[in-house]
Amino acid sequence: ILTQSTAWMAALEVIAAKKDVIQALWKADQFSEVLVTGCGSTYYLSQAVAPLLQQQLGVRAHAVPASELLFFPTTVVLPGSNPLLLAISRSGHTTETIRATQAFKKQYNGPVITIGCYPEAELVGLSDLALIIDEGQEQSVVQTRSFSAMLVAAQAAIALAHEPQFEHMQTLPLLGEQLIAAYHDLAQRLGGDKQIERFYFLGSGLQYGLASEVNLKMKEMSLSVSEAFHFMEFRHGPMSMVNEHTLVVGLLSDEARDHELTVLREMRALGGQTLALSEQDVPTTDVDFAVSFNSGLLAANRGVLYLPFLQLMGYYRARANGQTPDSPHNLTAVVVL
Numbered sequence: 001i002l003t004q005s006t007a008w009m010a011a012l013e014v015i016a017a018k019k020d021v022i023q024a025l026w027k028a029d030q031f032s033e034v035l036v037t038g039c040g041s042t043y044y045l046s047q048a049v050a051p052l053l054q055q056q057l058g059v060r061a062h063a064v065p066a067s068e069l070l071f072f073p074t075t076v077v078l079p080g081s082n083p084l085l086l087a088i089s090r091s092g093h094t095t096e097t098i099r100a101t102q103a104f105k106k107q108y109n110g111p112v113i114t115i116g117c118y119p120e121a122e123l124v125g126l127s128d129l130a131l132i133i134d135e136g137q138e139q140s141v142v143q144t145r146s147f148s149a150m151l152v153a154a155q156a157a158i159a160l161a162h163e164p165q166f167e168h169m170q171t172l173p174l175l176g177e178q179l180i181a182a183y184h185d186l187a188q189r190l191g192g193d194k195q196i197e198r199f200y201f202l203g204s205g206l207q208y209g210l211a212s213e214v215n216l217k218m219k220e221m222s223l224s225v226s227e228a229f230h231f232m233e234f235r236h237g238p239m240s241m242v243n244e245h246t247l248v249v250g251l252l253s254d255e256a257r258d259h260e261l262t263v264l265r266e267m268r269a270l271g272g273q274t275l276a277l278s279e280q281d282v283p284t285t286d287v288d289f290a291v292s293f294n295s296g297l298l299a300a301n302r303g304v305l306y307l308p309f310l311q312l313m314g315y316y317r318a319r320a321n322g323q324t325p326d327s328p329h330n331l332t333a334v335v336v337l
């Protein structure tokens, strides 16, 4: 977790090296929609990438778990559609992702792009374009540096559609290091606080997939009660779970920031502790704890900055619970169908 910014730098280099082919792909207009798929963490990564593709490239894009694409393709793709598949897998060996990709090629014959961390993986052999970040490889079953490196790669590839954005992203590795140095103590304090028994991660728009992923980190590393919601949805029922043993974490957007802060203030009034992560500073009159990026980057290019602090919080929670964060209960690095 602490050294992941070196993997972000490597991800930016991988994308820069494939610049021409990626830009040609975005310009080619060869597909009518993009399916983004993966399993577990890489499904959540798909949830983070699909809205970005749609917003930045103006193409219909949606995320789907690989198993849904494999077993229920007619619920996912319209007849006559001309889709591109973006298959994301750290290992490149997860059976559902492999089989969904094979079925996709057979049925739709569209282009396949893969993002992963292992160049020899089976999925790479099924792809027209493979974006492989070796530097994202990790020992841990739980995806942390691999996830953020693959996210940087996806965001950078999309940013190439508007090249100055790609150039601005070069500041990310340093920003990541500064963020970890500035907020490591707070992550340790909140992760180690045994008064907190439930964690809720709220994020909307580009942030929903990231909220889902950090919720998974907390759950799988520390075996804590943890859920993710679209920000405003939390008020439609789930907030009944808030009490003094709850931490509500808001991944603030630019677009709905005022409404999202209102939700956090309401949860605080109900007795919950609140934490906001945001590009701009958040006054602690609004929330109990705040993490600010001050990156100067557009929302489309800075999503990865939400991750290191929350991964660290999960790590410290795991330690406080006596769990080994690298080897969670019941999990293996590659799930076989």
Ligand code: F1P
Residues within 6 Å of the ligand: 038, 039, 040, 041, 042, 088, 089, 090, 091, 092, 093, 094, 097, 141, 142, 143, 331, 332, 333, 334, 335
């Ligand atoms: C997918 C995945 C991981 C999860 C665990 C089991 O792996 O579900 O997200 O954390 O390691 O496998 P991959 O297809 O991205 O390698």
